[in-house]
Amino acid sequence: MTNITIPFNRPAVVGRELDYIADALRSGQTSGDGRYTKQVHALLENTLGVPKALLTTSCTHALEMAALLLDIHPGDEVIVPSFTFVSTINAFVLRGAKPVFADVRPDTLNIDERLLPDLISPRTKAIVVVHYAGVACDMDAIMTLAAQHNLPVIEDNAHGLFGKYRGRYLGTFGALATQSFHETKNFTCGEGGALLINDIGLIERAEIIREKGTNRARFFRGMVDKYTWVDVGSSYLPSDVLAAYLLAQLEQRAAVQARRRRIWTLYDECLASWAAAHGIITPTVPTDCEQPYHLYYLLMPSLTARTAFIAHMKAAGILSVFHYLPLHLSDMGRKYGGQTGDCPVTEDVADRLVRLPLFNDMSESDQAQVIERVRQFVP
Ligand SMILES: *Cc1c(COP(=O)(O)O)cnc(C)c1O
Numbered sequence: 001m002t003n004i005t006i007p008f009n010r011p012a013v014v015g016r017e018l019d020y021i022a023d024a025l026r027s028g029q030t031s032g033d034g035r036y037t038k039q040v041h042a043l044l045e046n047t048l049g050v051p052k053a054l055l056t057t058s059c060t061h062a063l064e065m066a067a068l069l070l071d072i073h074p075g076d077e078v079i080v081p082s083f084t085f086v087s088t089i090n091a092f093v094l095r096g097a098k099p100v101f102a103d104v105r106p107d108t109l110n111i112d113e114r115l116l117p118d119l120i121s122p123r124t125k126a127i128v129v130v131h132y133a134g135v136a137c138d139m140d141a142i143m144t145l146a147a148q149h150n151l152p153v154i155e156d157n158a159h160g161l162f163g164k165y166r167g168r169y170l171g172t173f174g175a176l177a178t179q180s181f182h183e184t185k186n187f188t189c190g191e192g193g194a195l196l197i198n199d200i201g202l203i204e205r206a207e208i209i210r211e212k213g214t215n216r217a218r219f220f221r222g223m224v225d226k227y228t229w230v231d232v233g234s235s236y237l238p239s240d241v242l243a244a245y246l247l248a249q250l251e252q253r254a255a256v257q258a259r260r261r262r263i264w265t266l267y268d269e270c271l272a273s274w275a276a277a278h279g280i281i282t283p284t285v286p287t288d289c290e291q292p293y294h295l296y297y298l299l300m301p302s303l304t305a306r307t308a309f310i311a312h313m314k315a316a317g318i319l320s321v322f323h324y325l326p327l328h329l330s331d332m333g334r335k336y337g338g339q340t341g342d343c344p345v346t347e348d349v350a351d352r353l354v355r356l357p358l359f360n361d362m363s364e365s366d367q368a369q370v371i372e373r374v375r376q377f378v379p
Helices: 017-026 035-048 059-069 087-093 113-119 139-148 200-210 216-220 240-251 253-277 303-314 331-335 344-352 364-375
Strands: 052-056 077-081 098-102 124-130 153-156 176-180 193-197 297-299 353-355
Touching (some): 017 240, 035 193, 035 240, 052 200, 059 153, 059 176, 059 200, 077 087, 087 124, 098 113, 113 139, 139 153, 193 200, 200 216, 240 253, 253 364, 303 353, 303 364
Parallel strands (some): 124 153
Antiparallel strands (some): 176 193
């Protein structure tokens, strides 16, 4: 076993995290929706221009809230890319939905909008899109099609906070969007997420669902004189201590994004000729997308080459990792009828994609070591 000296990811303290966490503990309120939570809500709403942001305990839980808000019932169909994390669809399956898996585009690895017309049926209740690596889906085509069929779009924007499509922030297109603040994302509080609400008709019910099905939020605003059980719901509020951690991270967004941009761009510049010489593909970022530099990946020529590459990096103490396995071929996906050949692009790229270390406090010398080792690889 070689010791890993350069991890794939590592959470970093980037600003006033420790001060804010201590302050939250001393303030006397550590439960949800305290001072720090309100500041994070305001920061997200003002920066992105969304009508409502609600912090949640995870992106998974924000997706579960979306499924509850859209009244997903058994028998409903939800369209989702096969190349994504389980939570993107599991949240809807929990309400009884049948997943309808869409293949991805070979360039951006985002849901292929050209396939959507054939996947929409009278039972379709929603389209869930994922901006892979924070590079936007073709939102013009997707939103136009969704409007024609009167279908809500949910953006799983776990990778894409502060990314843009045609100058507009990701997470502001769909009726709902979800963010993740898991340790592996650009901004973190360990475990956390947010629901962004663009359809203002869903705001009041979202507050109720997030507060155990009660009208507590309206009670605190003095809009009702007692607080009681009014709907279904659960407990999706993170502690204000986590919001304090997250606020400190988000305050440093300009510095964090600048650092990630530098790392991503250096990979792309230094690996271009090596990749081209060996039939290895580097990421495609269409000109109408501003990406938040969430991850840097390579598409190897084959599964064998990828396996050899990961071993080659590991032998030098560097962790590189593959990504999603096709959901339609998972044990659960097969229960819904998924078969080999359904999503050929997903099946192909899932075998060949590998991600390089990229984290907020990655040193220049660590990155130089990664680049040197990568260039020694011949598939
Ligand atoms: C990380 C991630 C999630 C889950 O986020 P959690 O906050 O861990 O629940 C969902 N979707 C995508 C695309 C992700 O990358």
